[in-house]
Structure formats: C-alpha cells, structure tokens
Amino acid sequence: MSGRMTMRSKSYPGAGRGDILLGFVGAFLVYALWESGFFTADAWADFNRRFYQNFVKDDRYMMLVDGLKSTLFMTAGATVIGVIVGLILSVIRVAHKGGLHIPVLNKLAETYITVLRGTPAMVQLLIWNFTIFASARDLNTQYIAILAFGLNSGAYVAEIFRGGIESIDPGQMEAARSLGLTYWSSMKFVILPQALRNVVPMLFNEFIALLKETSIAGYIGIDDLTRAGQNIQALTLEHSQPLVMVAIIYLIMVMLLSNLVKRLEQWLSRGRRG
Amino acid sequence: MNEDMILTVEDLHKTFTLQDGRTLSVLNGITTGIRRGEKIAVIGPSGSGKSTFLRCLNRMEEPTSGTITFKGEDITSPKCDINLVRRKMGMVFQHFYLFPHLTVRKNLTLAPVDQKIMTQEEADVKAQELLARVGLADKIDEWPDRLSGGQKQRVAIARAMAMSPDVLLFDEPTSALDPEMIGEVLDVMKELADSGMTMYLVTHEMGFAHKIADRVLFIDKGIISEEGTPDEVFDRPKQPRTIEFLSKVLRR
Numbered sequence: 001m002s003g004r005m006t007m008r009s010k011s012y013p014g015a016g017r018g019d020i021l022l023g024f025v026g027a028f029l030v031y032a033l034w035e036s037g038f039f040t041a042d043a044w045a046d047f048n049r050r051f052y053q054n055f056v057k058d059d060r061y062m063m064l065v066d067g068l069k070s071t072l073f074m075t076a077g078a079t080v081i082g083v084i085v086g087l088i089l090s091v092i093r094v095a096h097k098g099g100l101h102i103p104v105l106n107k108l109a110e111t112y113i114t115v116l117r118g119t120p121a122m123v124q125l126l127i128w129n130f131t132i133f134a135s136a137r138d139l140n141t142q143y144i145a146i147l148a149f150g151l152n153s154g155a156y157v158a159e160i161f162r163g164g165i166e167s168i169d170p171g172q173m174e175a176a177r178s179l180g181l182t183y184w185s186s187m188k189f190v191i192l193p194q195a196l197r198n199v200v201p202m203l204f205n206e207f208i209a210l211l212k213e214t215s216i217a218g219y220i221g222i223d224d225l226t227r228a229g230q231n232i233q234a235l236t237l238e239h240s241q242p243l244v245m246v247a248i249i250y251l252i253m254v255m256l257l258s259n260l261v262k263r264l265e266q267w268l269s270r271g272r273r274g
Numbered sequence: 275m276n277e278d279m280i281l282t283v284e285d286l287h288k289t290f291t292l293q294d295g296r297t298l299s300v301l302n303g304i305t306t307g308i309r310r311g312e313k314i315a316v317i318g319p320s321g322s323g324k325s326t327f328l329r330c331l332n333r334m335e336e337p338t339s340g341t342i343t344f345k346g347e348d349i350t351s352p353k354c355d356i357n358l359v360r361r362k363m364g365m366v367f368q369h370f371y372l373f374p375h376l377t378v379r380k381n382l383t384l385a386p387v388d389q390k391i392m393t394q395e396e397a398d399v400k401a402q403e404l405l406a407r408v409g410l411a412d413k414i415d416e417w418p419d420r421l422s423g424g425q426k427q428r429v430a431i432a433r434a435m436a437m438s439p440d441v442l443l444f445d446e447p448t449s450a451l452d453p454e455m456i457g458e459v460l461d462v463m464k465e466l467a468d469s470g471m472t473m474y475l476v477t478h479e480m481g482f483a484h485k486i487a488d489r490v491l492f493i494d495k496g497i498i499s500e501e502g503t504p505d506e507v508f509d510r511p512k513q514p515r516t517i518e519f520l521s522k523v524l525r526r
C-alpha cells in the first residue's frame with residue numbers, strides 16, 4: 001500500500017453476519033473450484049493433498065495463527081499511538097485557529113501532517129527501521145513497526161479529530177468560557193467528549209485501514225499474517241493456497257469490523273443529541 | 275466614578291474584519307454603566323450592535339478600543355484574567371447551549387467544581403436549590419435533549435447562576451423559543467429581577483422590558499441613540515429612529 005494523499009477513512013460496505021459467512025464460503029468455493037479444475041477427481045485430490053501440505057502437516061496453520069497475532073498486536077499498538085498523536089495534533093491546530101497564539105506548534109503540526117501523509121507508509125517504515133533505528137538491533141522490530149504505523153496513522157487521525165471538533169457548535173465553547181472555564185478546560189470537558197463521540201466510527205475505520213496496512217511489515221522482517229503466508233509458500237513451494245488463505249483471513253476480519261462499525265453508527269445515532 | 279457602578283463602559287468600539295478584508299464597524303463609541311441591582315434592557319433593530327455590545331462586556335468579543343471596568347478592575351487590560359471575571363458575569367444565550375453530553379446536574383456543577391470554588395457535594399446542593407428556583411427540581415438527572423426549549427433555557431439560567439454572578443447578561447433569551455414557552459422563561463427572569471439581580475437584557479420582548487427594566491438603552495448603528503426609563507423610551511420616545519423602530523415592533 002503506497003502513499004495515500006487523501007483521507008483514507010472511508011466507510012466499508014457493511015456486512016451482516018450472514019454476508020460474512022457467505023463471503024467466506026463463497027470465496028473459498030470459487031477458489032477451490034478454480035484450483036481443482038472444477039472438481040475433476042484428479043485435480044480435487046491434488047488440491048486436498050496440497051491443502052494438507054500447506055496447513056495441516058507439522059501444524060503449519062500455527063504459522064498463520066502466530067502471524068495473525070502479530071498483525072493484531074501491531075494494529076492495536078499503532079491505533080493507540082495514532083489516536084494519541086492525532087488528538088494532540090488536532091487540538092494544536094484547532095486551538096491555533098481558535099485564537100490561542102501558538103504559531104510554532106501549529107506549524108510543526110501542519111508540517112508533520114503534510115510529511116507523513118505525503119510519503120508512502122512503506123517508505124516511512126523502511127526509514128524507521130533501516131535509518132533511524134538502524135543501530136538499535138536488539139529492539140524488537142515489531143515495536144519499530146508499531147511506532148512507524150502509529151505515527152503515520154496519527155496524521156490521518158488528526159484530520160478525523162479536527163473534523164469532529166469543528167463539527168461542534170461554537171456556542172458550546174462560548175457557553176463553557178462564559179462560565180469562567182479556561183480554553184483547555186472547555187476543550188477537555190465540553191468539546192472533546194462531544195467530538196470524540198462523533199468520530200468513533202471513523203476511528204474504527206482507521207483501525208480497519210491499519211489492519212490491512214500492517215501487511216507491509218514483512219519488509220522489515222516481521223512474521224505478520226502476510227509474511228506467514230509467504231513463509232509457508234517457501235516451505236511447500238506452493239504458489240497460491242497460502243496467500244489466498246491469508247487474503248480470506250483479512251477479508252473476514254475486515255467484514256467483521258465493518259459490521260461492528262455499522263452497528264456502532266446505528267447505536268450512536270439512536271443516542272442522545274444536542 | 276459613581277461608587278455603586280458595578281460595571282462601566284467607556285467609549286467602546288468594535289470593528290470586525292470581514293473575510294474579504296473589508297472592515298465592519300459595529301460599535302462606534304458606547305459609554306454607559308450599570309448599578310448594583312439595576313436592570314437594563316437593550317433594544318434596537320437587528321444588526322444595530324446590541325448583541326455585540328453585550329458580548330463585549332465579558333469579552334466573548336474582544337473590544338477594538340475602549341475600557342470596561344468591572345468592580346473597579348479594568349477588564350480590557352492585558353493583565354486582567356478574564357476567566358476570573360467571567361465567573362462573576364453569567365451569560366444566557368439565545369440558543370441555550372446546554373452541554374448535551376452532560377446531565378442537567380453536571381451542566382450546573384461543571385464550572386464551580388472545575389474551578390475549585392465548590393466540592394461536587396456543595397455544587398450538587400447548590401444545583402438542587404437553583405433548579406428548584408427555576409421550577410425544574412425534578413429534572414436534575416435528566417439529559418438536556420429530553421427537555422423542552424423553555425426548560426432548557428431555565429436550566430441555562432440556573433447554570434449561569436451556579437457561579438453566583440454579580441451580573442447576568444441575557445442575549446435574546448426568548449428569541450429561539452416557541453411562543454408558548456416564552457412565558458415560563460420570562461417568569462424565571464422576573465423572579466430573578468425581583469430578587470435584586472443585576473441584569474443586562476438584550477431583547478425583542480418590549481412588554482417584558484417595559485415591566486422589569488429600570489432603564490432602557492436604544493442602540494442604533496453602534497451607538498446608544500436614546501436612553502431613559504421604560505416610560506420615557508417606550509411612551510415618549512424623542513429620536514426619530516426610536517419612534518420608527520417602536521412603531522414597527524409594537525404594532526404587531
């Protein structure tokens with residue numbers, strides 16, 4: 001996945017539980033049909049033999065399970081960093097626009113966002129690993145990846161939060177200030193809680209985007225889900241089954257999460273309003 | 275300067291810079307003041323600057339020039355901590371601006387507790403008293419969006435009172451309300467006025483202004499073009515602009 005200049009958090013097609021099951025079975029069937037020459041007896045036997053080789057023999061499916069754990073660990077870590085960094089960046093930018101005079105901080109935040117959104121995440125990951133942490137070889141590479149993905153995500157999350165904050169009626173800030181609250185207290189107790197609620201679905205979408213984005217972690221030697229598929233390929237010299245399985249696992253997770261976002265949106269829109 | 279003057283305004287100017295770079299001069303030299311316990315109604319055509327005048331008093335808008343003195347302190351000075359001043363100047367907005375993510379109780383107690391003026395327990399007691407005073411004691415644990423417009427505005431008044439302000443600034447408090455809800459809000463304001471509260475009231479409710487105000491300011495084109503008791507301004511206006519304005523609003 002290379003540089004995305006636009007805001008990436010778009011909504012994914014929602015899916016119900018039935019759709020997910022259907023998607024999984026369907027995708028796998030289509031693949032099995034094609035791979036097995038439409039169930040000719042010989043091809044089907046071959047398909048099963050290779051399936052055994054790829055996933056069952058020597059518990060090779062555990063490679064995928066461990067890879068999945070790594071993928072989820074990096075995604076979760078990067079999301080946490082992304083949300084914290086994004087929150088700080090967005091508050092700096094909004095505060096500057098809102099009359100607090102912090103031109104240096106604001107310029108730094110703007111530059112951060114421009115650079116991190118304007119260069120491919122892949123390149124950033126390589127720079128973190130091979131340049132900035134080049135001499136820190138005893139550091140777990142997964143932490144470098146979490147940092148790289150998290151800081152990259154922060155630039156996108158900043159724009160999500162900024163939109164969320166700016167969607168709150170300016171009267172809310174005025175009312176808080178009129179009671180003698182400082183700008184920061186007003187932000188903390190009045191503006192951010194409301195803004196946060198508005199952006200929760202978009203933050204989940206960011207999480208989904210990150211889940212897929214961590215698939216480039218293999219380039220710095222992390223055995224994530226994608227890399228685990230490639231590792232199986234290397235063992236079995238099998239060209240397609242492992243990667244198709246990897247794709248299906250990503251797809252299921254994304255569909256499950258999208259489903260969750262959809263429910264969340266429905267729940268939030270039923271909730272309290274101004 | 276007069277000793278009872280709680281707030282004085284001298285030669286207040288406010289100029290807005292528009293997006294295209296042009297400037298709009300909204301206040302063109304206002305000099306006035308309010309005594310402790312006095313109720314002043316501010317009337318005038320829309321766009322006259324009356325709301326801007328009110329919003330300058332607690333520096334919701336930064337005055338371009340002029341001085342505002344509150345209880346002896348020049349609050350337009352850079353040395354003034356405006357947050358401390360605002361604690362003592364409550365403001366009630368046209369659109370209420372209750373905090374929708376907080377219960378009525380939290381709406382009232384947030385400011386005094388955050389500023390360490392009261393403990394949560396003390397603030398709760400005060401909130402209870404104030405809500406009883408505006409007739410909404412049973413709504414203390416309600417969410418704002420479960421209230422009617424009139425109830426919201428009564429809560430907003432109670433919220434402004436939670437800081438025990440010396441002055442209340444009302445910015446068209448009934449203009450966003452459905453007609454059948456105006457009465458309940460005016461009743462609360464009347465009760466406040468009778469209790470001796472110092473009040474600035476920007477309003478289009480001429481009947482109410484006549485009833486509670488000690489003094490009426492007619493603002494037009496950013497200056498006070500006429501001022502006097504309600505009887506003087508409403509019944510015997512002298513300025514042609516005042517006569518024209520009143521004839522338009524009172525005819526309805």
